[in-house]
Amino acid sequence: MEVPKEKIGQIIGPGGTIIREIIERSGAEIEVKDSRIVFHSKDKEATEKAYQMVSLIVNGPCEGRTYIGRVKRLLPFGAIVEIAPGVDGMVHISQLDHKRVKRVEEIVKIGDEVAVKVIGFDDEGRPLLSRKALLKK
Structure with a gap:
């Protein structure tokens, strides 16, 4: 997933708190490489859940969703x-x-x-x- 560089800090959070919570809640591993976020999991549902959380942080919530x-x-x-x-x-x-x-x-x-x-x-x-x-x- 490509992410604007200015959003990487929001995804990681202070001291890594946000990214650790995403990993814990989703069950997927997350790797940050420059402006790319890579998700790893044997469970497709865990990968999708992590992707949705990161997407929500990057894009914000949508009205009506x-x-x-x-x-x-x-x-x-x-x-x-x-x-x-x-x-x-x-x-x-x-x-x-x-x-x-x-x-x-x-x-x-x-x-x-x-x-x-x-x-x-x-x-x-x-x-x-x-x-x-x-x-x-």
């Missing part, structure tokens, strides 16, 4: 969900469920894996996420 993320933080007004290592978005409390949610903890807890859809971006370009958009009414 669905991602599986991990709840990182709970706030009185919503949850911060990491959709790829180093890529976080906000699920507002109103976007957690179709019914009224009084407390975020009623629906999600820190560490939960949750399917979310990108429904837009805030003024700083961070993804706005919805769990509700993926639920049946």
Whole structure:
């Protein structure tokens, strides 16, 4: 995979934290050579998962796409969900469920894996996420 040189640092992360997390979560080995990322794994699914995570870091999330993320933080007004290592978005409390949610903890807890859809971006370009958009009414 060809990657712009200025994005390599984002993929590696401080002290290699991001790339180690991608390797751990995907099960694939990753090699960085100049502006190329090479994925190694006997398991095609692991390679694809690593590729998707790196692609998300390089290109950013796409509006309308669905991602599986991990709840990182709970706030009185919503949850911060990491959709790829180093890529976080906000699920507002109103976007957690179709019914009224009084407390975020009623629906999600820190560490939960949750399917979310990108429904837009805030003024700083961070993804706005919805769990509700993926639920049946």
